[in-house]
Amino acid sequence: MARIIALIAGTLFGGGLAVSGMVDPARVRGFLDILGRWDPTLAFVMAGAIVPMALAWRIRAQMAAPVAAAAFVLPDSRRIDGRLAAGAVIFGIGWGVAGLCPGPALADLALAPWPAAVFVAAMFAGMALHRITTP
Template identity: 50%
Template structure:
């Protein structure tokens, strides 16, 4: 049953990314182009994602376990440190430059051709490199 829920959740997430335009790099870059041809429509996508998640987090906080029967993950830390700030800034710069982030990059693999595949490959190499370097520097970060 868990695999069915995971598959349906992933398919719904991918469909939402596609319908919202998040898998179109030009549309995403238009969101970041405040001084040029700014496209504010992704603001509705962000609001449409955050509002249900706020509700889901409130419901999950009252649940003893996940719907699949497994344990719920611990809530994220609320503190903001340099590592979080730097990681967020790097993510934002990369997202603005490429017009893709991990979820939409994987969702667009079926139709994005060589550009999408090369971005996704570079993204996966970068993630692997981070884990390799983090493990060497501090095993707690990996």
């Protein structure tokens, strides 16, 4: 049951990325290009995603446990530190360089397999590097 829910959620997520055009790195870099040919589409995607999710957080507050798991396991850290900041900046630079973040890169494995595979392989290498270097 839990696996089927996760598969459906992942499929909806990947489908949403394709419908919104966010699988296209050129469109994402267009959003980041505020000093050039700015394309605001990504802002509409964020708005469209945040509305149902904000509702879900309100519903969550009324629930003792999720539907198909024993308990809610949610990030509880409130710390804003150098690690968070450095990570976000490094991620943002990579996002600007290629126009890809993790979700679209994985969805693109089905749409532009070879370039997406290069990016995803490098992304795994970056994750592994973090695992090795960070205690």
